Amino acid sequence: MIERILPAAVIAVEAYEDPPDAALFPEEEQVIAKSVEKRRREFTTARHCARQALARLGLPPAPILPGERGAPGWPDGVVGSMTHCDGYRAAAVARSRELASVGIDAEPHAPLPGGVLDAIAREEELPHLDELRRASPGVHWDRLLFCAKEAVYKTWFPVTHRWLGFEDATLTFDPGGTFRARLLARDTPFAALDGRWTADGGLIAAAIAVKPL
Numbered sequence: 001m002i003e004r005i006l007p008a009a010v011i012a013v014e015a016y017e018d019p020p021d022a023a024l025f026p027e028e029e030q031v032i033a034k035s036v037e038k039r040r041r042e043f044t045t046a047r048h049c050a051r052q053a054l055a056r057l058g059l060p061p062a063p064i065l066p067g068e069r070g071a072p073g074w075p076d077g078v079v080g081s082m083t084h085c086d087g088y089r090a091a092a093v094a095r096s097r098e099l100a101s102v103g104i105d106a107e108p109h110a111p112l113p114g115g116v117l118d119a120i121a122r123e124e125e126l127p128h129l130d131e132l133r134r135a136s137p138g139v140h141w142d143r144l145l146f147c148a149k150e151a152v153y154k155t156w157f158p159v160t161h162r163w164l165g166f167e168d169a170t171l172t173f174d175p176g177g178t179f180r181a182r183l184l185a186r187d188t189p190f191a192a193l194d195g196r197w198t199a200d201g202g203l204i205a206a207a208i209a210v211k212p213l
């Protein structure tokens with residue numbers, strides 16, 4: 001699913017189940033030693049996907065440890081992103097000479113829990129979502145807004161090493177499968193980030209890939 005919305009320079013691997021043979025490096029094992037089973041499974045399978053993706057780039061298996069503010073530590077010369085939600089895990093990687101950053105996010109394709117939309121949407125995004133809902137009622141646009149904003153953060157952070165709040169970007173969607181995030185934060189390296197989205201089999205996903213700056 002995620003590969004469809006990423007350019008050819010990105011290698012993406014996804015999993016709909018947790019393979020029993022997925023293994024961690026000892027330093028990764030340490031990170032989740034005290035975590036609950038659900039966290040252990042998503043962490044492990046996402047890394048299983050990431051190592052398969054890295055192998056397709058020609059790179060050997062390596063630990064992928066959460067670094068600054070949770071951002072994954074990729075091998076030198078690699079940019080990438082990981083996501084996990086119920087029933088889905090994915091990793092996407094590319095050579096940093098080809099792309100400056102990649103951000104992916106997947107979510108269950110269901111309405112957001114009550115109260116969340118107000119916390120994540122800017123005022124001007126609400127009438128836009130209403131319009132989209134009227135035009136394409138089969139899409140949970142509130143969930144897509146959340147999903148795309150998460151992808152924006154995952155793209156933004158590895159480049160800037162700075163926090164970006166939900167109010168710091170304003171998003172517009174095209175029902176055909178694209179979106180644009182206009183960045184409102186100060187000193188942003190990108191005026192806007194362009195991404196693609198898809199909904200399939202009970203999931204909704206958003207992906208952004210940025211050319212070298």
Ligand SMILES: CC(C)(COP(=O)(O)OP(=O)(O)OC[C@H]1O[C@@H](n2cnc3c(N)ncnc32)[C@H](O)[C@@H]1OP(=O)(O)O)[C@@H](O)C(=O)NCCC(=O)NCCS
Pocket residue numbers: 042043046066068069070071072081082083084085104105106149150152153154155157158164165166167168169
């Ligand atoms: C970090 C965050 C984006 C993760 O998204 P999520 O939907 O909760 O969870 P997902 O399963 O999709 O993604 C988790 C993965 O994101 C990655 N991630 C975590 N922090 C990250 C960061 N600072 N930068 C880039 N990637 C990050 C990690 O790979 C993590 O998986 P791991 O812990 O197994 O390595 C989210 O929890 C968050 O803090 N959001 C607030 C900031 C934001 O979204 N702002 C909107 C700006 S418009």
